[in-house]
Amino acid sequence: MSDFPRLWNIEESEFADLFAQLEAPWEALHSLDGYLASLLQKADVSGQVVLSPVPEGVHIEGLVYIAEGCVIESGAFIRGPAWIGAGCEIRSGCYIRGGVIAGSGAVLGHASEFKHCILLSHAQAPHFNYVGDSVLGIHAHIGAGVILSNYRLDGKPVPVRAMGAGERIETGLAKFGALIGDYCEIGCNTVLNPGTILGAQSVVLPLSNIRGTWPPGSRLPG
Numbered sequence: 001m002s003d004f005p006r007l008w009n010i011e012e013s014e015f016a017d018l019f020a021q022l023e024a025p026w027e028a029l030h031s032l033d034g035y036l037a038s039l040l041q042k043a044d045v046s047g048q049v050v051l052s053p054v055p056e057g058v059h060i061e062g063l064v065y066i067a068e069g070c071v072i073e074s075g076a077f078i079r080g081p082a083w084i085g086a087g088c089e090i091r092s093g094c095y096i097r098g099g100v101i102a103g104s105g106a107v108l109g110h111a112s113e114f115k116h117c118i119l120l121s122h123a124q125a126p127h128f129n130y131v132g133d134s135v136l137g138i139h140a141h142i143g144a145g146v147i148l149s150n151y152r153l154d155g156k157p158v159p160v161r162a163m164g165a166g167e168r169i170e171t172g173l174a175k176f177g178a179l180i181g182d183y184c185e186i187g188c189n190t191v192l193n194p195g196t197i198l199g200a201q202s203v204v205l206p207l208s209n210i211r212g213t214w215p216p217g218s219r220l221p222g
Contacts, residue, residue: 003162005199005215007181008137013120014103025179026171039083134177143188148177150194158194163213
């Protein structure tokens with residue numbers, strides 16, 4: 001859609017087939033559950049398939065696939081359905097609540113919560129983060145304490161705005177955090193309000209409160 005910024009280099013993503021047919025970027029969240037189920041089915045996951053070492057003190061339940069080369073620290077809680085790609089880090093105190101897809105090399109950090117979200121390859125949410133109903137692009141990084149708020153205070157479905165404070169578009173999503181493009185950097189203790197869309201390679205300064213749709217290469221606040 002021309003009213004929305006370039007977000008992800010789909011050709012580089014291991015989940016390219018999820019994004020290829022989307023008419024609008026937030027449709028990835030509508031399709032997440034079905035796509036995750038198909039990944040797990042293709043891998044013949046009927047419980048847990050864990051191909052990386054798991055130390056004592058890690059809790060895993062539900063349908064969970066964890067690929068080779070992951071580092072999982074004691075104190076992590078992983079509830080399926082979840083797909084964790086090769087070489088991910090799942091740090092102590094990480095809480096994966098279900099509906100999570102993490103691409104290769106992603107970091108799911110200490111005291112951070114992940115729910116119904118996609119982290120593309122090498123995305124990082126390393127410390128004290130909330131990532132719900134959101135997509136983090138390739139090599140996107142959110143600093144300590146960054147919150148992707150996913151629910152309006154009035155409880156209404158979350159709309160988006162086209163670029164340049166354009167028309168309001170209904171997404172049909174009761175919960176919708178943020179769509180963060182490839183190589184974005186989000187500074188510490190920032191809040192992205194529901195329905196925020198950041199084009200690739202954008203930078204958000206620490207302690208910011210951001211909403212709306214922003215083109216690639218934005219520096220916020222401006």
